[in-house]
Amino acid sequence: MWVLVPPLIVMENGLLKENGLKPMDSEQLREYGHKMVDFIADYYKSIENFPVLSQVQPGYLHELIPDSAPIHPDSIQHVFDDIQNQILPGVTHWQSPSFFAYYPANSSIAGFIGEMLSSGLSIVGFSWIASPAATELESIVLDWLAKMLKLPQEFLSSGQGGGVIQGTASEAVLVVLLAARDKFLGKFGKNALGKLVVYASDQTHSALQKACQIGGIHPENCRLLRTDSSTNYAISPAALSEAISTDVANGLIPFFLCATVGTTSSTAVDPLTDLAKITKSYGIWLHIDAAYAGSACICPEYRHYIDGVEEADSFNMNAHKWLLTNFDCSALWIKDRNALIQSLSTNPEFLKNKASQANLVVDYKDWQIPLGRRFRSLKLWMVLRLYGLENLQCYIRNHINLAKHFEDLVVQDSRFEMVTPRIFSLVCFRVLPSSKDEGLANKLNHELLNAVNSSGKAFMSHTVLSGKYVLRLAVGAPLTEERHVNLAWNVIQEKASTLLSTT
């Protein structure tokens, strides 16, 4: 399958000659770069022709690709052919206008060229000196975003706090959990680890559970408070108070609450202000995970969902979900950056430098798990510069209006029901069988989901709430228009009709 091409390299005294491999030749970069831009632009032109959810079977690629790397170089044209014929069939098209699964992972032209510039400069910005612009732009742009979200002053870089770009919300919750853990262990001694208790709801993202596993919090000390439809799946402050009192009475140490604004299953919003009163009185670290819904809070009419954030120790939202910044760009703010640094810093000799030693600068390596980091602030900066706040607000409102529109369609069809109230751009709904059998309802909705996703015309996902299998339609892909929502609804109705007629 490999085309044999004579090796490009001529060796002379062990050194490469001028006609050797030139992996960074600027003219070849220009040529191949332009080819790739055209490939991607053409991809977006035809993106509606692909099945949204990839329809390949497990192991499909092993059949198509050789067992080992080529000895000699292959041509760029062969590689493009293979992208088309081997890779694209296995891609689930997150940027398709008919992608309604999970939550969106936004891409935009601004984000794309920002990512390109980051990859083009190819710096590794672990500390300020390693590329001052990378650190400084990140601090500034996260201050911008904090102001767009009207976060309290203490989260800005001018004080004791500041913002940092993490890869994902999982890493964000992990680093603040570690900071809180180490603050408490500093006070109670390292053998107190087995006594530390974490609180959240049973709707909290699994990232919290993973962070606890990583940080050595005992699984039996993770209180995932049960929620139900009576609070629209938000935490009950009374239940939290009771759990904390019981734990304190048992000699345990409550130390961390993860509240969510816009849960993954159903966009539930935990009541921040009431929860903050409780965490404040016990000195518990309050982290707010607004990974998805945080973007909506740049609109004045949605900002109230994060009222109470003034009392939080840390706040997180993913600009890569719904704010047009290509994955990965998870924005984390913290009030006390030293808590992060105390938990995560190392100071090896080979990284020492005057600016860091003199404490004149931020070294983001001490705010995150990895040492190395990409120049990710460029893409967020590009998005804010090239679109501006007002356009971004309209962008969010448009998706929420499209979700409202879908909700109206669901409500108008008596065979369906809304399972939870729609708050942002996610609709949780299900089809109902003629009999009131919950087992049958679950089976039917599971089959409906498979039927819709197998059609390739739309991709949704599901969750389970109070034992009910629920369909989730999340609007938020940049290309989605009203016609795509209508098309998805038509497919859902059609597949539902077929299933209901055979049930």
Next chain:
Amino acid sequence: MWVLVPPLIVMENGLLKENGLKPMDSEQLREYGHKMVDFIADYYKSIENFPVLSQVQPGYLHELIPDSAPIHPDSIQHVFDDIQNQILPGVTHWQSPSFFAYYPANSSIAGFIGEMLSSGLSIVGFSWIASPAATELESIVLDWLAKMLKLPQEFLSSGQGGGVIQGTASEAVLVVLLAARDKFLGKFGKNALGKLVVYASDQTHSALQKACQIGGIHPENCRLLRTDSSTNYAISPAALSEAISTDVANGLIPFFLCATVGTTSSTAVDPLTDLAKITKSYGIWLHIDAAYAGSACICPEYRHYIDGVEEADSFNMNAHKWLLTNFDCSALWIKDRNALIQSLSTNPEFLKNKASQANLVVDYKDWQIPLGRRFRSLKLWMVLRLYGLENLQCYIRNHINLAKHFEDLVVQDSRFEMVTPRIFSLVCFRVLPSSKDEGLANKLNHELLNAVNSSGKAFMSHTVLSGKYVLRLAVGAPLTEERHVNLAWNVIQEKASTLLSTT
């Protein structure tokens, strides 16, 4: 400073009209994408004109940039102007041919267009179903690379093991430390955490210390065995044996050894075969960190440095350091993938799907810290396809020959000395003052480093070995040729002459 442009968006019944913001319009993507490719190609054309190490002062960017995000969009031309005038002065040019600091962070045309495609498709590949091609290509390409490195069969995906792309070596050592920790806690009970002991040398990368902090390993249970010039800063197996025996006698539980092939300070190579005998007899997890030097092991003549890898539990090398794959691409192989999965998996309802439930596929979310992941295998695949094994071997050899050449220059100047033998492409050397005063020697080398780096003509870094301040010149940037090495040496000689004449 912001140029006011009328907002692009027209709202009608709350929905975007056709002339609204089109963040993914394929023709605008083409236009802006081509502009950015040209910008980056032009950057590489002129890269030698920039000072390698950015010469800005802390806080420089705050002076240049507004305090808040723009309300209205700005023009693409303004943004490009600001990249040129505001961002580039604060960039340390890792891709400059005169970048000799730390270790290299390779970029290449293949890596660049691979990263571009990943960002263009913009998928989030947490589980197989989320984009089957992302998972499958990653498994296949890491098998390719494992074969290039002649790793043992057990590291291939066909058995119980397999490879995965982590962001950095820090994340690689963290996930295997957690896997080992949880394996031992499973055996000895979770209250045994305070008894677990980690071993490494005092030359081991600080990432291990950070992983221990994160995983809750007690700092006093981290044995960083002292090394010196008698072993060229490699671990002494006798010292390891002794430390383990003492710990066992004291009721502690040895569980993890991190051996390094090519340490950060001086490319020391720990004696894997002898160390593996010890870890095997105690059942200790053996992890090999070959982040930098691993790339050299694709050449038959350097492969012997990882002899003993057959006995390791996990092996890591960074393709983004010295194998032309743009950051981030850290390749980790493990023999027992279930150990990783047991430590890092979560199984929330909203991610359940047929392929995962039936155990037919790999879900890489369970092999790493974050949930989301980029399609990083594309860039490694592009590098291997477009360059081929033979070219990559020559590429490595060329850098090693350039380092040899620099070593010859140092040896020929009696004012300088080599501090450790050169093994790969790093040269550790220093200038000697006329008197044999170590304090003076350290001060002199520190000043020499500052003088060279402040010149902007080359960028080196330093380390300290046995109390000696040592200069590190690491060859490995893709554009580096003999003339750049000679230029760096000329600057070093010139600055040294000035300093020596005034000392």
